[in-house]
Amino acid sequence: MKISVLQTLEPDLLDKLATTTNAEVVNFANKTPDVQTLAESEIILGWHPAVVEALNSSHQIKWLQVWSAGVDYLPLDLLAQEQVFLTTASGANSFNIAQQVLGYLLMHVRHLDFSLRKQLQSKWELPQGQAELTERTIAFIGTGNIAQDTVKLLTPFNMNIIGVNSSGHEVAGFKQCYATSEITEAVKEADFVVSSLPLTTKTKHLVNKTVFAAMKPTALYVAVGRGQTTNQIDLIDALKHGELVATSLDVFEEEPLPSDNKLWSMENVVITPHSAGQSNFYNIRVLDSFLANFADYQANGAPSAHVVNYQNEY
């Protein structure tokens, strides 16, 4: 079996991959991959546009393991047509994204962003209205890995935790879950609203002016996941009109966020450059997830975890 690696991996991880799979591992990291070799590979780790060429030729590709949680940038129709298993890194970055989300929440209630802004002016100014996460209400739009890992981190704060997902199905750790159609009901009592939606045809602009209008004027809106699930124009309007008090954003409709975008200069906005998914644990977690799936693949012919359902688009 041939495995092509398009993702840059540390040498010890490449060794682990080769040893555990017993496959011929071809490392194309930081190189333009050879289409013929890709076409001869049973499994591909990582992504490069050359994979499209390989898929459109005579090929043996059975499984693509990508290094991202989202798959909106991939040729899903082609992958589905070619019956390629597609597994994502969605479980692998959720714990660091959860830590970043908790960082945003604590910065907000402890006014740490306010203090840093003052610091850059050498100003000692006690922030007003400092609060806590204790006993407050948080609504997660999207109740997947990121939300579930964040919920674990929130355990010591005794919060009221509600969720929104496609059907309103129950999820462990959430007091109540609402269906997407009830999203305004879900957010209206929340002090914090955290969106971690994947981008699909159903989630595009799901968080829009109707949702912002339903929020408490004291609410914080946090967005990780994918930028186009938030209507950014509506968000800017809602912030200006006091429909919510602040926002912390890691993802944007256009990335990098254009330098003339109004969000950059708004005082109640915290911007991070799509950095939540990065962590020193990332490669090892994705590889371990792949290797666990590889055991299933050898035993049963298919990976079992983090497999994209092409009909759901995630």
Add this chain to the structure above:
Amino acid sequence: MKISVLQTLEPDLLDKLATTTNAEVVNFANKTPDVQTLAESEIILGWHPAVVEALNSSHQIKWLQVWSAGVDYLPLDLLAQEQVFLTTASGANSFNIAQQVLGYLLMHVRHLDFSLRKQLQSKWELPQGQAELTERTIAFIGTGNIAQDTVKLLTPFNMNIIGVNSSGHEVAGFKQCYATSEITEAVKEADFVVSSLPLTTKTKHLVNKTVFAAMKPTALYVAVGRGQTTNQIDLIDALKHGELVATSLDVFEEEPLPSDNKLWSMENVVITPHSAGQSNFYNIRVLDSFLANFADYQANGAPSAHVVNYQNEY
């Protein structure tokens, strides 16, 4: 029984105080207190220099409940001589200080301060070396309420938690505790060092160049508690020489931190203006602590929790 209130309290809290204690409550909040009335009070809530005058006159003061955790600003010798019980708010602000400490830690590992600095220049720049709290080592200098509450918040991160206290006695939640004399041993493996020491004759400048020299060059130093427990000149030198990588400070040797202090403009420094102790839960927590003590005081003649031992100075 007369109780004088020098601390500003919400009307519902004043009602709760009067109802629960059945005392005559005199509210001097935002007023200059009358020394005679203070002298006739059995209990005083809050602090004002006029209390010194009352203590130096013929008085009935038995108990002073202050609204701070530290007591270094109080006339401890006079209070000891007059056999006044002194109870602090040390338990009441530890949970919000813990939240602020966790905020500093997450800002650091997720590079949120870096991103906010870039944001203020409208710059999209992916931070390098983003990490997690997961499985890392944290050393707490001081293992009191603040450290213990922080440890509770760190539970989901599976960290290696060590402590430093006067005698090296064990504390629940800490894997190992060192005595103050072994402080360099305690910090040398730590990725994060968090000082929450009270200021006493023994803790002044306890964290100094010897301690910084023992830290890992990748370590973050966090200081809450009292500023004079850190030798600030040594800290600035250590940061300049790379003996540690960054610091987050809520307390300083001189407060407000003078506008010409070098710390303001250093890029690896986060400054908050002694704001960690403030919270919307603060008054209710101090009052509830006082009322629990009041039951003991009525039953046994003495409060039982958060009572200052004048020999220890905390």
